[in-house]
Amino acid sequence: MTNVTLISGDGIGPEIAEATRRCIDATGAGIKWDLAEAGLDVMEREGTPLPEATVESIRRNGIALKAPITTPVGTGFRSINVHLRQAFDLYACLRPCKSYKGVRSRYSDIDLVIVRENTEDLYAGIEFEKGKDDTLELIAWLNQRSKRQIKPDAGVSIKPISVAGTKRIMRYAFDYARKMGRKKVTSVHKANIMKFSDGLWLEVSRQVAKDFPDIEFEDRIVDNMCMQLVQKPELYDVIVLPNLYGDILSDLCAGLVGGLGVAPGANIGLKAAIFEATHGSAPKYKGQNKVNPTALILSGVLMLRHLGKTPEADKLESAVATVIAEGKNVTYDMKPNRDDPTAVGTREMADAIIAKMK
Ligand code: NAD
Numbered sequence: 001m002t003n004v005t006l007i008s009g010d011g012i013g014p015e016i017a018e019a020t021r022r023c024i025d026a027t028g029a030g031i032k033w034d035l036a037e038a039g040l041d042v043m044e045r046e047g048t049p050l051p052e053a054t055v056e057s058i059r060r061n062g063i064a065l066k067a068p069i070t071t072p073v074g075t076g077f078r079s080i081n082v083h084l085r086q087a088f089d090l091y092a093c094l095r096p097c098k099s100y101k102g103v104r105s106r107y108s109d110i111d112l113v114i115v116r117e118n119t120e121d122l123y124a125g126i127e128f129e130k131g132k133d134d135t136l137e138l139i140a141w142l143n144q145r146s147k148r149q150i151k152p153d154a155g156v157s158i159k160p161i162s163v164a165g166t167k168r169i170m171r172y173a174f175d176y177a178r179k180m181g182r183k184k185v186t187s188v189h190k191a192n193i194m195k196f197s198d199g200l201w202l203e204v205s206r207q208v209a210k211d212f213p214d215i216e217f218e219d220r221i222v223d224n225m226c227m228q229l230v231q232k233p234e235l236y237d238v239i240v241l242p243n244l245y246g247d248i249l250s251d252l253c254a255g256l257v258g259g260l261g262v263a264p265g266a267n268i269g270l271k272a273a274i275f276e277a278t279h280g281s282a283p284k285y286k287g288q289n290k291v292n293p294t295a296l297i298l299s300g301v302l303m304l305r306h307l308g309k310t311p312e313a314d315k316l317e318s319a320v321a322t323v324i325a326e327g328k329n330v331t332y333d334m335k336p337n338r339d340d341p342t343a344v345g346t347r348e349m350a351d352a353i354i355a356k357m358k
Pocket of ligand 1: 072280283290291
């Protein structure tokens with residue numbers, strides 16, 4: 001048996017977590033679930049949205065499947081998702097974007113994977129607020145040393161890109177490509193303008209690529225990449241990006257293959273990996289057995305692949321693909337008309353997927 005922490009989250013989380021657990025169990029993958037809580041529901045009972053027992057469970061098992069968690073606006077509690085990424089140094093964010101027959105989309109032949117660096121860049125959270133003493137001091141220091149002058153009423157966000165941070169995400173992208181039988185890695189940047197951050201990213205990309213002669217390597221400037229993805233997405237395979245471009249392009253690519261309902265994801269580090277859907281906790285649908293469990297189930301497929309349980313992953317992915325292609329036992333969002341009375345609930349869609357694996 002393989003121990004996996006299952007975090008049921010809040011909002012629609014518990015319903016899709018249960019559907020996913022049942023589907024994974026039906027593959028015969030031999031997962032022993034370590035049930036853990038996080039989010040608003042446990043906050044009300046225990047006074048913290050992320051109990052230590054949950055963190056300890058992830059530490060012990062090294063693998064977690066996590067349903068969405070609400071980040072309430074203006075209450076002061078930080079995003080648990082961000083907290084977990086930092087606590088476990090989950091430096092690689094993996095977002096496969098694949099066309100499935102039956103999912104409405106303008107494109108039909110996409111099978112690409114976004115690998116986003118998760119810890120550096122403008123997203124690192126190193127910020128200086130307009131008008132504060134530290135900010136004014138920083139601006140004065142920079143203005144003394146640079147020909148370019150920053151206005152004194154500016155806010156400043158810092159963009160660190162390091163050799164070590166770039167090297168590990170590049171190695172992750174190439175290792176992933178090799179392990180998954182993929183052919184090409186595309187490194188995305190704006191090195192023509194940001195020479196010392198994105199320029200360094202590109203230089204390290206090229207160095208790492210030399211260690212993987214069996215995988216084709218190319219680079220693209222981020223604005224060109226956006227146009228290319230909209231015009232000929234089928235040309236791309238594994239795309240590796242710094243944090244901010246990765247954030248934006250992973251939503252762009254989710255849009256290419258039919259949106260958040262079918263977009264799985266994972267955040268991976270050396271000591272832990274957390275698998276989760278890209279969408280949030282959709283609180284308005286809580287407890288209604290209505291929403292689509294596909295994104296979390298496909299995150300479960302990613303998890304099985306990560307664990308080396310390839311036959312079980314193939315079996316589950318193919319069952320999901322068949323149910324979606326048939327278009328009968330699917331939730332409201334996958335029907336051509338959202339008010340279609342033949343749409344089934346979360347539980348029933350999972351039942352249909354399980355039935356395909358028998
Ligand atoms: P959301 O993804 O929860 O919902 C947006 C809309 O998308 C929903 O109203 C619904 O119409 C649709 N939707 C989402 N998931 C669906 C599903 N499985 N099936 C069918 N339709 C679905 O985004 P939001 O409303 O911006 O965020 C709600 C909360 O979730 C916020 O507190 C946000 O911070 C949090 N969030 C959490 C995560 C996470 O835990 N990883 C990710 C994103 C957002």
